[in-house]
Amino acid sequence: MANKIGSISHRSQQFKDIYAHAEKGLRQLLQLPDNFEILFLSSANEIWERAIQNTVEQESFHLVNGSFSKRFYEIARELGCRAEKHEVSFGQGFDIDNLEVPGSAELVAVVQNETSSGAATPITEINKIRDKSNPEALVFVDAVSSMPHPAFDYNQLDAVYFSVQKCFGLPAGLGVWILNNRCIAKAEAMQAKGISVGSYHSIPALLSKAKAYQNPETPNVLNIFLLGQVVAEMNKKGIDIIRQETEIKAQLIYDYLATSQNFEIFVQDPAHRSATTIVANTKVSSAEVIKKLAPFDMVVGSGYGNYKEAQIRIANFPTHSTSQMQALVYKLQEIFG
């Protein structure tokens, strides 16, 4: 607040420095190749819309296994796109070996971590999608609630996006879109054909300002500043340690859930269990679980949608320390067995 972050001009040098700090920090943290750019938008919802507007002329293809992957599919259709989907049950992962991707799909969307169900797609499976698709198709990966945990192979995807209110522990209101030269070329080619790719937040418009460390509109300056600070802290710790800790903490939780009298791991296939959003069926209602944890300043989420009462969701983000997660496990065990 002392630096007046809340009121500086988004055209000032001070803002450009803030933007560059966040951008360069993320680039280091995620070990991004040079052919990838980082764009700041308002939400993952907005990124879904901009992705369709900017990279799909006719048809997209969506791997759906929960509420968020389904929403991307629906948004594509609302925008007039001929979207197709391959849907599996809530809580299941995908069998990419036996998947058929339509050759006409220009964008193939896969969710690495489905926040609603706690099902994750292993990186090894994501890496098979490109070969299953038309060579021109763009592979879009949703890592809204898992980034920076997944160690992506950036040769096997064209875009990945996340929201800062999940693993980065920040107030909501900023979506980060990481995309490569192939996405940019597609947007430019569509624009050259006279197709509208939007206005102030088209890929070309965002990119032309991003090169000067700015946004077209007055952006969420405070959140870009805070993201830079959090990412700098993460870089001090190092991405390898963050990933290792995330996995150790996830193991703690899953080990407890597997032996609990009250809880049951929801995602059946161990290879498809999320490390960052852990979902369990619960015999007592989620409301009861939340209420009983409250006096200890511990928070778990209720289930998503229809599973609101019958499931809990445990966030395992870098901001949660190993001892906090261990304390949560002890407390759950003590209260619910």
Next chain:
Amino acid sequence: MANKIGSISHRSQQFKDIYAHAEKGLRQLLQLPDNFEILFLSSANEIWERAIQNTVEQESFHLVNGSFSKRFYEIARELGCRAEKHEVSFGQGFDIDNLEVPGSAELVAVVQNETSSGAATPITEINKIRDKSNPEALVFVDAVSSMPHPAFDYNQLDAVYFSVQKCFGLPAGLGVWILNNRCIAKAEAMQAKGISVGSYHSIPALLSKAKAYQNPETPNVLNIFLLGQVVAEMNKKGIDIIRQETEIKAQLIYDYLATSQNFEIFVQDPAHRSATTIVANTKVSSAEVIKKLAPFDMVVGSGYGNYKEAQIRIANFPTHSTSQMQALVYKLQEIFG
């Protein structure tokens, strides 16, 4: 921060209460009629885009007298709209009596307060636009940097919008769109015809969530909370006093500028001078003015675009007290004469 505003769920009752508090406070402050709704978006840029997508099938008409009114016109064209404009010089207002609005225009855009030049359109002039237009046309008013000062006649307009980083003194990242049943009906009629009006941020999508005090996406929760707090403070003071104070402070500044050796009021016609963003030509460079005020913790802005060095812009927002503005005048007088 004690209430964990940064991390609450945007589907929780706590968030709905925050949203309702901001919404009801604004409704009271602006004395909105019941046929107007309030929607929360990311920026005024976004509101421009959503306005075109949701309420214009073919043609919009834009009164242009500066960078922001021109940008709305450009965005309409980028979205494939047949946009027309009536343009006057930078720093001038509009002569509505002699204006011809094309009968085919579905949306007529006027900027009440052009942030780039400090030219304002008097309410009495805005009130003439409806009669000049096709009865079906929607009148869209930009009050980004003046709301809540203008005492609009809501019978004479269909939508008005503003950004919270101006008169509400908040961090950037929230645009507020106030629109009536005519705008909603137009969006619904377009949707019924099979025209895409966008996805998660179409008027119908925003509205269906707004009715339950929520947003379709995870919004900028912190800013909606802060807006509610600032608006509650403003309501305690009362809109009449805020408007009166704004005018007194503006008079202080304009009176000084009129007699200064170094500065000169930029907007010629007194009736067209903004009360909230006051622009002056300066003999010494704006950079020099800014530098000489810095030790006294006083801030003015440089001119916009090509006028960066040759003009200064003085913000006169409700957050600036009369004594602060008087102190600024004394200091400018002391340093620059």
